[in-house]
Amino acid sequence: MALPARSDNPEADIVGNKPQNQLHTVTSTKSPALTGKLEADLEIKASPEQFYNMVANKPHHMHHACYDKIQGCDLHEGEFGKVGTVVIWRYVHDGKTKVTKDVIEAIDPDKKLVTFRVIEGDKLKEYKSLLATLQVFPKNGGSGSVVRWTLEYEKLHQGIAPETFLQFLLDVSKDMDAHITQPN
DSSP: OOOOOOOSOGGGGOBTTBOOOOEEEEOOSSOTTTEEEEEEEEEESSOHHHHHHHHHHOGGGGGGTOTTTEEEEEEEESOTTSTTOEEEEEEEETTEEEEEEEEEEEEETTTTEEEEEEEEEGGGGTEEEEEEEEEEEEOTTSSSEEEEEEEEEEESSTTOOHHHHHHHHHHHHHHHHHHHHSOO
8 A cells, every 4th residue: 555645754653752663655656566765764863964974974984883783884886875886795684694786776975865875786786777765854853863775666566575675774874873973
């Protein structure tokens, strides 16, 4: 069942100061059974600049924040923070160690946006295509930010649950936020 349409303003999806951390299903124009788009917002304490900078420019530091989830991010080709850069992620998802190779398909420092496309690895055992987009917005009326993860995918078969990977990204984001905002 699809949830109501979402606004471009993440604050519209937050009630009071309480993060909603909700998964939002957006219907697809292709075969809804195999293709789709999921979005989730998460309210964090870190500034948009701090959070975006770690994901876009220092992903190789992310394992310091959540080693139980991200075990490493290696630069394979290009330069961190640039379109066309290829990175190799080593991570634990659904209790299994996995590897994936992603290309940075879009990056926009002004919008605090970065898009990763999976090009090799374990995720392609489940998906024909998978894009993960992160965008970080300033939180209205206070300090902190709203992190929005969007997954666009085409599954290889019905048995794949993209919601678990989206939840993984939210869990990583929570750990990163705690790491970024911890007192020195």
